[in-house]
């Protein structure tokens with residue numbers, strides 16, 4: 494069996510047990526064996542975690558691993574290796590691969606690959622419709638049996654209301670999470686950045702916030718006809734935050750997530766025509782950014798996600814209008830969320846760990862998100878003070894598309910353990926332990 498580990502003297506933050514205290518954690522046989530003050534326990538390995546945060550393993554519910562079909566951008570191997578270095582013990586991957594993850598054998602393929610490479614846990618998200626075409630429902634029941642934890646046509650929203658309603662009914666039968674990329678194409682058209690004065694000045698076609706809000710508004714009405722657990726992917730607009738806030742207040746089962754780029758950047762960044770600022774939904778206005786921060790602060794937004802979307806250098810070298818949407822993020826999101834949320838005191842560390850671990854585990858109904866004795870030892874140790882500079886050359890992802898190259902940040906994962914096994918380890922921790 495695997496060896497026992499004692500993580501000594503860290504600030505243990507576990508929102509699932511409302512713990513925020515200096516404690517020792519003992520791991521044995523892949524499980525949390527004990528949690529307490531000054532444990533006099535012998536272990537095969539002792540880790541000095543003073544000044545560190547010890548948290549249940551981080552879980553990213555929105556990642557694109559690109560395999561099968563786009564292995565030149567990312568593979569399950571490279572994407573999950575990057576995720577462990579970012580502090581993640583689990584990621585949920587989107588189905589917009591080639592072939593689409595719209596049947597049980599594709600779901601099984603992803604799970605097999607993930608087990609073979611052995612970095613993070615991988616939870617496949619199945620497509621709602623065949624080929625993500627928005628017309629015919631995919632094999633939802635078979636995919637549930639094969640291990641799909643949630644369903645989405647991410648990359649696109651489902652335009653047809655009756656297809657969407659049927660998909661919601663189906664997903665709710667299996668009590669899985671329904672994830673919508675809210676975008677009404679009749680409004681967003683061939684837009685490539687936020688609609689507004691900046692887009693007009695740059696001469697670029699815009700994507701109005703309305704394209705997101707209209708589909709969300711419709712979906713909330715549809716979801717009320719079902720028992721579905723409805724989750725809004727990458728909320729970007731102030732109006733959407735308000736819609737989710739009101740639906741929650743009315744008792745509707747709705748949850749939402751936000752990315753670091755929508756919290757840290759605005760449409761003005763597109764002024765350089767650098768395609769690394771091109772994402773879907775687009776970077777919005779200052780007022781939208783403030784509404785997103787308020788949504789995280791008051792709990793309207795449940796989860797913090799990367800929407801890790803690798804693209805090859807070649808594709809991102811196209812001019813702004815022709816370049817693909819999306820940026821990478823699993824290795825940088827923790828530090829960027831610290832910059833966006835902890836440094837300006839928008840939320841506290843326990844709230845941050847809740848949004849990056851406990852809440853995601855609850856939504857996906859998966860292991861992790863807790864340090865309860867007896868649970869799987871998925872643990873992330875974070876050095877909240879480590880200063881570093883994001884350098885694309887050093888990232889483990891196969892792709893380089895990030896606008897955060899050269900940013901000075903503070904805080905990073907130094908240790909990532911899945912079921913009590915080291916999946917990532919910063920050299921400095923190794924030195925301290927030695």
Ligand SMILES: [Zn+2]
Nearest residue numbers: 647648674726
């Ligand atoms: Zn999306």
Ligand SMILES: [Zn+2]
Nearest residue numbers: 587647648800
């Ligand atoms: Zn996405």
